[in-house]
Amino acid sequence: MAEEKDLRKAKEAWEQGPLAKVTARFPERKAEFTTLSGMPLERLYTPLDIADLDYERDLGFPGQYPYTRGVQPTMYRGRLWTMRQYAGFGTAEESNERYKYLLEQGQTGLSVAFDLPTQIGYDSDHPLAQGEVGKVGVAIDSLADMETLFAGIPLDKVSTSMTINAPAAVLLAMYIAVAEKQGVPSHKLSGTIQNDILKEYAARGTYIFPPKPSMRLITDIFAYCSKHLPEWNTISISGYHIREAGCTAVQEVAFTLANGIAYVEAAIRAGLNVDSFAPRLSFFFNAQMDLLEEVAKFRAARRLWARIMKERFGAQDPRSMMLRFHTQTAGCALTAQQPDNNIIRVTIQALAAVLGGTQSLHTNSRDEALSLPTEESVRIALRTQQIIAYESGVTNTIDPLAGSYVIESLTNRIEREAQEYLEKIDKLGGAVAAIEQGFIQREIQESAYAYQKAVESGERIVVGVNKFQVENERLPEIHKVDPEVERRQCAKLRELRANRDNGKVKQVLAELKEAAKGDENLMPYILECVRAYATLGEICGVLREVFGEYQPAVIF
């Protein structure tokens, strides 16, 4: 192309002329500039960097393949993203109050944080639960707690996201049972369960069972929901925690989509048609500090997933190709030092998520490097989203950074490099094998360590941590979980066990155990257990007996 040649020449002339003159006298701040993930960044991007970009093939229109510009035709002009603050602590009563407060403040969806015993399938009175009850989320032992958690919240009017993985089937069953008691049929329920076990093995740590039975539980949920909960997102395939563990933007996309591929393959192997479950797959990404890199990352992930679903899995339904995602701002970017600075960090990260076309968003609170957030901090975090939504103007036109030379160039690069990782993971035998071999974990750890070294050498500046520190900081008020929570929760549990029909409980647990040994869908059995007020620990205990427990290889 003549134009390209001319431009190349003009650029060279600029480099050798005005630029060289300046850099000879005033060298740039660094020899090499990189993104937060260490991807090299050019001084200047021009049309030359995206010469191969084909608008219709690579970008297209919003709501159309390959969805680079967004999954809906009107994006935020039609409806803003769902503002969904992850919350939960202490007992079901306390969390119920926080949810009602958040809904009053204009939040548009709920997001439930469970405590660690719940996430790992232990009742609150299990010896391993000691000290953990109600700490990082709400303690749920049985349907009774779940009824309290959603008391006065009509489940047909609100969408609920639940961060629950290994015991996702049990918590989903409890949600369905609470809805039944409210008179809401399951087909009217909307929300999400995280249900993504692979990233638990790779990065987050709340696994219970080995991969094979875990994948079965997941595909059982896919099959059950496709019939009974058509509006439910059956999984939230999560890069968030992998990124928190220290990986790069490219690795976040690659490892998340590799896990996505593994779930799709498992479901197809279980006999499901790809278009029967793929429209309900959803994703969850991190929004880190590097604004440009993050916007490009979201766009690249969308395009790559669309291509995978269409080309690799032969999906026909356009909804199967749409990567819909939730975003949370990066917890690991929060600093304990000068915590108010985190409000500004979260603003930049949230802006990246919105410019990247997220479907829902959680903004972290300023004090989360110190403790769980206070109510005031949570309100500021929610207000941050509302200011972006209603005041910043970025919501008024779709995918506003498209066509920027740097954004399109980074989008291409992230997609290409993630694709290379996917090929490597395929060669290792897929995501499950790559995790079992420790490949994913090692890649994450290498990146995390490299980042730490860069901060300690001063090559990366973290304001308030390795530069611009202050002496004798005044510490803010922090949220405290009442230490009595554990005792109260255990007392409730004892009362439940004394007052329920224990003959019935024994029977339904025995039925679940038999079913778990075979290959029937376990959801109806779990639902029966839940309705009889069998506890989470009892249900997971039965499954532990049949499935065994995952034994991780320790890699560092």
Next chain:
Amino acid sequence: MERPIRVLIAKPGLDGHDRGAKVLARALRDAGMEVIYTGLRQTPEQIVEAALQEDVDVIGLSCLSGAHNHLFPRVTQLLKEKQAEDILVLGGGIIPEEDIPGLLAAGISAVFTPGTPTSAVIDYIKEHVKR
């Protein structure tokens, strides 16, 4: 030649956040120490047993779930029962300032919170290791 300092990095409780624990384990190893990492979900009993078996000089406990007040003192108490108080015990994680005096009183030698450079931990260990 003096044998290298031996360190057990441990994750007590149910917390799965091990980025910090692993980064620190790497940094200590790069600083010439011998490092063992327990992996996730260790009980205080398991940690103390591993520490004695591996004959370590230092135990580094990492917890970001808020269960530190329950778990860390249990480790030092068990060490006392086993007459192994010469092992230096350090704590790290999301630990509110106001919890630190109690942990120190319970025998944790130092508590490192987010933003601490690994070099500070290395220096602390070299200076305080009791052997």
